[in-house]
Amino acid sequence: MAHLLLRHRDIPDIGKMDVYEKNGGFEAFKKAVTKMKPQEVTDSVKASWLRGRGGAGFSTGLKWGFIPKDIWPHYVVANADESEPGTFKDREIMESNPFQFLEGVAIAAYATGANAAYIYLRGEFWPVAAILDEKIADMEKAGFLGDKLFGTDFSLRIYTHLGAGAYICGEETALLESIEGKRGQPRIRPPFPAVYGLYGKPTVVNNVETLTNVPLIVEKGSDWYKSLGTADSPGVKIFSLSGRVNQPGNYELPFGTTFRELIYNYGGGIIDGRPIKAIMAAGASSAMIVADDKALDTPMDYASVRALGADLGSASVIVIDDTVSLEWVISKTIHFFKHESCGKCTPCREGTYWMLHLIERIENGEKTKETVELLHSVARQMLNKNLCPLGDFSTMAVTTAIERFPADFEASAAGGEHG
Amino acid sequence: MLAEKYPEEVKKIFAKYPPEQKRSAVMPLLYLAQRDEGFVTKAALEDIAQMLDITSTDVAEIVGFYTLYHDEKAGKYRMQVCTDLPCALRGADKFLEELCGNLGVKVGETTPDGMVTVEAVMCLAGCDKAPMFQIQSPDGIAYHDNMTVDKTMELVAALRKSGKEVK
Numbered sequence: 001m002a003h004l005l006l007r008h009r010d011i012p013d014i015g016k017m018d019v020y021e022k023n024g025g026f027e028a029f030k031k032a033v034t035k036m037k038p039q040e041v042t043d044s045v046k047a048s049w050l051r052g053r054g055g056a057g058f059s060t061g062l063k064w065g066f067i068p069k070d071i072w073p074h075y076v077v078a079n080a081d082e083s084e085p086g087t088f089k090d091r092e093i094m095e096s097n098p099f100q101f102l103e104g105v106a107i108a109a110y111a112t113g114a115n116a117a118y119i120y121l122r123g124e125f126w127p128v129a130a131i132l133d134e135k136i137a138d139m140e141k142a143g144f145l146g147d148k149l150f151g152t153d154f155s156l157r158i159y160t161h162l163g164a165g166a167y168i169c170g171e172e173t174a175l176l177e178s179i180e181g182k183r184g185q186p187r188i189r190p191p192f193p194a195v196y197g198l199y200g201k202p203t204v205v206n207n208v209e210t211l212t213n214v215p216l217i218v219e220k221g222s223d224w225y226k227s228l229g230t231a232d233s234p235g236v237k238i239f240s241l242s243g244r245v246n247q248p249g250n251y252e253l254p255f256g257t258t259f260r261e262l263i264y265n266y267g268g269g270i271i272d273g274r275p276i277k278a279i280m281a282a283g284a285s286s287a288m289i290v291a292d293d294k295a296l297d298t299p300m301d302y303a304s305v306r307a308l309g310a311d312l313g314s315a316s317v318i319v320i321d322d323t324v325s326l327e328w329v330i331s332k333t334i335h336f337f338k339h340e341s342c343g344k345c346t347p348c349r350e351g352t353y354w355m356l357h358l359i360e361r362i363e364n365g366e367k368t369k370e371t372v373e374l375l376h377s378v379a380r381q382m383l384n385k386n387l388c389p390l391g392d393f394s395t396m397a398v399t400t401a402i403e404r405f406p407a408d409f410e411a412s413a414a415g416g417e418h419g
Numbered sequence: 420m421l422a423e424k425y426p427e428e429v430k431k432i433f434a435k436y437p438p439e440q441k442r443s444a445v446m447p448l449l450y451l452a453q454r455d456e457g458f459v460t461k462a463a464l465e466d467i468a469q470m471l472d473i474t475s476t477d478v479a480e481i482v483g484f485y486t487l488y489h490d491e492k493a494g495k496y497r498m499q500v501c502t503d504l505p506c507a508l509r510g511a512d513k514f515l516e517e518l519c520g521n522l523g524v525k526v527g528e529t530t531p532d533g534m535v536t537v538e539a540v541m542c543l544a545g546c547d548k549a550p551m552f553q554i555q556s557p558d559g560i561a562y563h564d565n566m567t568v569d570k571t572m573e574l575v576a577a578l579r580k581s582g583k584e585v586k
Contacts, residue, residue, distance in 0.1 A: 085503045085542040123487040124543050124553055126560035164485035165447055167541065181442035182472070183484040200439055240546065242505040244520075248547035284542075286502055318505050332504040336541055342484075411521040 054207030104211030115356030282313025348391030
């Protein structure tokens with residue numbers, strides 16, 4: 001099947017305005033603004049059951065529907081912070097198929113009554129922001145952005161805003177704080193951004209990949225969209241495949257594709273033909289999946305992965321083979337979350353600190369049953385006690401690695417990457 | 420003073436945000452302030468604070484919170500190697516160790532000629548192209564994907580020769 005999101009792989013130069021327009025570009029935006037009421041656009045996206053691709057999987061149409069009609073102005077914010085270890089899909093979309101993403105931003109703005117949209121990019125995406133600035137200028141020149149678009153009363157401007165290296169800014173309220181020129185620390189919710197968002201005004205925050213789906217739904221309809229993927233998770237998904245596979249990369253596939261197909265057919269199997277050991281389906285925030293036949297034959301949709309005791313999240317599939325010790329893996333994830341904890345909530349700030357101390361003790365020879373149990377206990381106690389999910393995320397790999405791969409934490413087991 | 424030195428860019432930055440929300444300009448202004456020296460000076464903190472009607476402490480806390488702002492001088496080129504889990508599964512730790520050996524520095528140190536500081540950083544969204552790093556320099560940030568130590572040493576030689584970023 002031709003790509004729907006990574007269209008540059010089929011159509012060279014789709015990042016150029018004339019090529020994008022020749023391939024139906026901006027028809028959906030024009031149709032929405034000139035032929036549909038904002039509510040109709042929202043209803044169509046709601047009916048498609050498009051679910052947020054940033055990790056939470058919440059219905060995009062429902063989210064848009066939460067925007068109140070008695071508080072103004074409204075904002076749309078595209079979350080292009082992409083910082084989860086193992087996730088690199090939004091970068092490819094924005095670099096190579098930028099107009100489809102920007103058209104999605106524009107349609108979201110029309111549907112929610114926003115006249116300004118911000119794209120929040122992680123600071124490392126400096127060159128990507130430069131590309132988007134250029135494409136935004138192209139859209140202004142072509143009359144797709146600016147005042148009174150297509151002869152209607154709808155006006156829209158899109159701006160890029162660069163972060164500066166903070167994983168936490170992928171959390172939507174921390175992201176909003178960051179645009180406001182503050183430290184990126186999550187807000188207490190409620191109120192949710194739909195009511196109290198950017199500058200205290202109603203705001204929709206959507207992931208880049210989510211928004212890139214929107215023009216397709218407006219153009220081809222929600223029934224068409226639902227014919228792809230599974231009933232639980234309609235549509236296509238970009239799976240970022242990394243770790244010990246022969247061909248890491250982004251693969252756009254329908255929801256419901258199995259882990260086995262992704263890893264062995266598309267990813268070319270494991271390096272040196274080694275046996276696969278574990279899968280992390282949602283980047284560093286994942287629970288560890290034991291990569292047995294049952295797991296490998298599980299369809300990748302939100303409900304099926306949850307049944308394995310894990311989450312699909314942003315579908316960043318990190319593959320671990322039998323040369324790797326899970327003790328080393330969680331040392332890596334703990335270091336990451338210790339560094340990225342924003343420090344606002346005590347259980348996360350102190351918990352990641354103590355998890356780091358304990359894994360260092362284990363690595364430095366104190367690999368006793370007591371220390372491993374203490375690490376597990378600290379992780380368990382952090383759960384559900386923080387304002388945002390980061391604290392919980394930091395414990396997922398730790399608790400499940402110890403529970404599901406106990407042999408790697410036996411005193412006799414070798415540590416280090418190559419066990 | 421940023422407003423005098425980069426009038427066009429400062430104007431463009433302020434145009435992005437509602438006039439009553441000028442604090443939003445603090446992050447882009449800090450990038451601008453870092454352009455010359457590679458770090459934010461005390462004078463720049465004061466300058467930005469005045470432009471935005473906030474205190475220099477408000478500005479300093481932004482510098483402290485975000486990892487791409489620096490308050491100390493380092494090499495002209497900060498080579499930031501990702502050693503997070505997905506990259507490490509593809510040899511990033513070994514790459515960093517060998518690279519440091521070749522450059523004669525430890526992680527966090529700067530080469531004696533003041534050109535390159537080697538840093539280990541968190542995920543850069545380039546997991547399928549490891550080993551990879553970014554170079555933060557006065558010219559911005561550039562990614563270098565699918566690197567080897569040999570290729571990196573060639574890049575460093577080219578940087579030393581031209582003094583400018585090359586891709």
